[in-house]
Amino acid sequence: xxxxxxxxxxxxxxxxxxxxxxxxxxxxxxxxxxxxxxxxxxxxxxxxxxxxxxxxxxxxxxxxxxxxxxxxxxxxxxxxxxxxxxxxxxxxxxxxxxxxxxxxxxxxxxxxxxxxxxxxxxxxxxxxxxxxxxxxxxxxxxxxxxxxxxxxxxxxxxxxxxxxxxxxxxxxxxxxxxxxxxxxxxxxxxxxxxxxxxxxxxxxxxxxxxxxxxxxxxxxxxxxxxxxxxxxxxxxxxxxxxxxxxxxxxxxxxx
Numbered sequence: 490x491x492x493x494x495x496x497x498x499x500x501x502x503x504x505x506x507x508x509x510x511x512x513x514x515x516x517x518x519x520x521x522x523x524x525x526x527x528x529x530x531x532x533x534x535x536x537x538x539x540x541x542x543x544x545x546x547x548x549x550x551x552x553x554x555x556x557x558x559x560x561x562x563x564x565x566x567x568x569x570x571x572x573x574x575x576x577x578x579x580x581x582x583x584x585x586x587x588x589x590x591x592x593x594x595x596x597x598x599x600x601x602x603x604x605x606x607x608x609x610x611x612x613x614x615x616x617x618x619x620x621x622x623x624x625x626x627x628x629x630x631x632x633x634x635x636x637x638x639x640x641x642x643x644x645x646x647x648x649x650x651x652x653x654x655x656x657x658x659x660x661x662x663x664x665x666x667x668x669x670x671x672x673x674x675x676x677x678x679x680x681x682x683x684x685x686x687x688x689x690x691x692x693x694x695x696x697x698x699x700x701x702x703x704x705x706x707x708x709x710x711x712x713x714x715x716x717x718x719x720x721x722x723x724x725x726x727x728x729x730x731x732x733x734x735x736x737x738x739x740x741x742x743x744x
Contacts, residue, residue: 492586493589496587496590499590500564500590500593500594501598510560513556513602514602516556517549517552517602517605517606517609518609520552521610525613525614528541529617529618539611540632542610542618543610543614544631544632546606547610549606553599556602558646558663558671559664560594560595560598561650562651562660562667563663564651565588565651565658565733566654566657566660567660569658584737584738588655588737588738591651592651592730596644599644603639634700638700641699642697642698645693645725646667646671649670650663650664651663651733652732652733653666656733674694675694678692678709689709689710690710690712693721693725695709695710696719696722697722702718
């Protein structure tokens with residue numbers, strides 16, 4: 490356990506000691522500020538619209554995905570690209586712990602960005618828009634719940650990027666595929682739902698939005714339940730992690 494914690498700490502140092510990481514954080518904060526300016530400028534009487542702003546800022550989770558996917562796509566592949574993989578594997582820790590430490594570091598970075606997004610949006614909302622009554626029919630609890638639902642989708646997408654990085658040793662391929670699938674999935678699923686293709690309910694992206702099961706919303710396909718979607722997510726998750734582990738442990742890095 491001590492070795493794993495040491496490895497995770499080392500991976501976090503690699504992430505947070507790079508200026509690029511803090512540029513990502515700055516861009517996230519800048520985007521939040523931009524939303525605040527737009528709402529303040531064009532939102533009419535914005536006094537007391539803090540919840541409106543905080544709710545709008547949730548949409549910036551797409552930036553959280555992009556930045557986390559950048560880290561996930563290179564955290565393993567980068568070791569091969571930079572030629573540091575041999576130095577990494579001569580450590581006393583086994584390959585499974587090394588891979589796990591990298592994955593944990595990716596998830597911690599994802600959580601860090603989400604926390605930054607949430608906390609900063611609350612502060613900006615309260616400072617810029619005040620604490621008066623908000624006409625928007627949304628509560629603070631609803632916003633927290635939305636973060637929870639979004640976290641499920643973010644974890645699945647980042648895990649996919651991590652798996653591609655590990656299997657193909659290519660950060661560019663992992664990043665490209667992650668972006669392509671993430672941004673094209675909604676359109677593709679809308680088409681399949683429109684065509685009533687029942688088999689599409691087994692696709693990952695038919696199950697990532699668990700919010701459809703809240704408040705009696707209609708799931709993408711008839712017969713889908715929360716239990717079904719959670720089961721599918723777990724199966725995909727185990728596949729992504731299992732394939733990453735199998736390839737990383739069996740890969741020859743002697744050449």
